[in-house]
Amino acid sequence: xxxxxxxxxxxxxxxxxxxxxxxxxxxxxxxxxxxxxxxxxxxxxxxxxxxxxxxxxxxxxxxxxxxxxxxxxxxxxxxxxxxxxxxxxxxxxxxxxxxxxxxxxxxxxxxxxxxxxxxxxxxxxxxxxxxxxxxxxxxxxxxxxxxxxxxxxxxxxxxxxxxxxxxxxxxxxxxxxxxxxxxxxxxxxxxxxxxxxxxxxxxxxxxxxxxxxxxxxxxxxxxxxxxxxxxxxxxxxxxxxxxxxxxxxxxxxxxxxxxxxxxxxxxxxxxxxxxxxxxxxxxxxxxxxxxxxxxxxxxxxxxxxxxxxxxxxxxxxxxxxxxxxxxxxxxxxxxxxxxxxxxxxxxxxxxxxxxxxxxx
Numbered sequence: 001x002x003x004x005x006x007x008x009x010x011x012x013x014x015x016x017x018x019x020x021x022x023x024x025x026x027x028x029x030x031x032x033x034x035x036x037x038x039x040x041x042x043x044x045x046x047x048x049x050x051x052x053x054x055x056x057x058x059x060x061x062x063x064x065x066x067x068x069x070x071x072x073x074x075x076x077x078x079x080x081x082x083x084x085x086x087x088x089x090x091x092x093x094x095x096x097x098x099x100x101x102x103x104x105x106x107x108x109x110x111x112x113x114x115x116x117x118x119x120x121x122x123x124x125x126x127x128x129x130x131x132x133x134x135x136x137x138x139x140x141x142x143x144x145x146x147x148x149x150x151x152x153x154x155x156x157x158x159x160x161x162x163x164x165x166x167x168x169x170x171x172x173x174x175x176x177x178x179x180x181x182x183x184x185x186x187x188x189x190x191x192x193x194x195x196x197x198x199x200x201x202x203x204x205x206x207x208x209x210x211x212x213x214x215x216x217x218x219x220x221x222x223x224x225x226x227x228x229x230x231x232x233x234x235x236x237x238x239x240x241x242x243x244x245x246x247x248x249x250x251x252x253x254x255x256x257x258x259x260x261x262x263x264x265x266x267x268x269x270x271x272x273x274x275x276x277x278x279x280x281x282x283x284x285x286x287x288x289x290x291x292x293x294x295x296x297x298x299x300x301x302x303x304x305x306x307x308x309x310x311x312x313x314x315x316x317x318x319x320x321x322x323x324x325x326x327x328x329x330x331x332x333x334x335x336x337x338x339x340x341x342x343x344x345x346x347x348x349x350x351x352x353x354x355x356x357x358x359x360x
Contacts, residue, residue: 038099039106049092052085060096071100079243084215087243112164124159132156177317184312197311198289199298202252204238204245206294209252211237213244252293260289 020026038044042059045052053059060071075096078086086092113121132152139146148154188194204210208223214237218229229237238245257263284299302311 039103045096048095049089052089052092071096071103075100082215084241088240093242113162117162121159121162124162128156128159180315181312184315188312194302194311197300197302199296199300200253200256200289200293201296202249202293203295204248205231205234207248207252209248210234210241210244213247214238214241256289256293260292 016026036044036047040061042062043056045059046054046056057064060074061069075093079093080087129152132150133156136148136153136156139148148157208218208220211218211223211229211234212220216229216237285297286299289297289299
């Protein structure tokens with residue numbers, strides 16, 4: 001008998017009714033039209049995932065906690081504790097990492113415009129027909145390739161082009177991409193252009209470190225003797241232990257930089273990397289790296305000039321997101337108009353020290 005059978009379901013209902021009639025405590029769950037705040041909500045973990053925090057004392061930003069702990073710090077700690085219930089839950093990490101990203105976007109998004117155009121931009125924003133704006137957003141949501149032809153819709157796009165969306169401290173944003181490119185340029189000026197571009201793809205399914213970090217019970221001696229998990233068991237282990245996979249990746253990359261590249265060491269004699277290519281359609285590889293990492297690798301010579309410039313753009317584009325779509329821009333514009341109207345109604349902009357040109 002399981003909780004999926006009608007008999008078990010009937011018995012559970014009878015037990016629940018008896019408990020309520022006996023006056024024993026119970027948790028009341030009901031539907032409602034109110035939204036649950038996900039920022040700075042110490043009870044969100046208990047409400048959404050009660051099996052992980054049944055007593056309501058382990059949530060983020062709990063009011064009785066004497067020391068301030070950010071959501072990022074607590075989330076990282078929960079994914080690394082010996083109790084693997086947090087790490088192996090299929091929704092926990094994804095849900096709260098999304099909340100962190102939403103919070104960063106909410107606090108980091110700003111609109112900017114040239115100082116000489118502030119007054120005109122604010123006037124243009126307030127002059128936009130909100131109904132037309134919502135209609136345009138619906139059209140773009142239904143058809144991302146839609147091209148406005150109506151005069152009012154074209155006016156909205158003109159206003160959108162006159163302002164810039166700035167994302168501060170948001171992973172994957174345009175500001176992070178620009179910051180990384182400036183950092184790479186600085187390294188090139190200081191250390192010279194890189195000569196080799198090495199791509200590593202460590203396999204969490206095949207590397208024994210994942211089994212050790214995941215506390216699977218396997219030891220290094222067992223693995224060396226050939227007592228290993230099957231291919232399917234290794235796949236399941238890696239899928240259920242994302243934190244172990246992240247630790248494995250971090251360890252492999254740091255070991256490669258320290259022991260293979262020997263970065264930061266002084267007095268190391270000059271070494272040579274020999275690359276091979278046994279087929280015209282095959283990428284270059286090195287026997288040493290393939291033997292040590294046992295994964296897909298690629299080695300490319302960069303040189304200088306246009307190759308180095310293309311390398312910088314490739315790296316920063318690869319690890320960041322695409323530019324803002326038109327639909328997202330229209331939605332952000334609608335939000336900006338609501339904020340301006342809300343702040344104006346509250347008298348926030350009535351202060352003479354804060355000019356209406358700073359409403360963005």
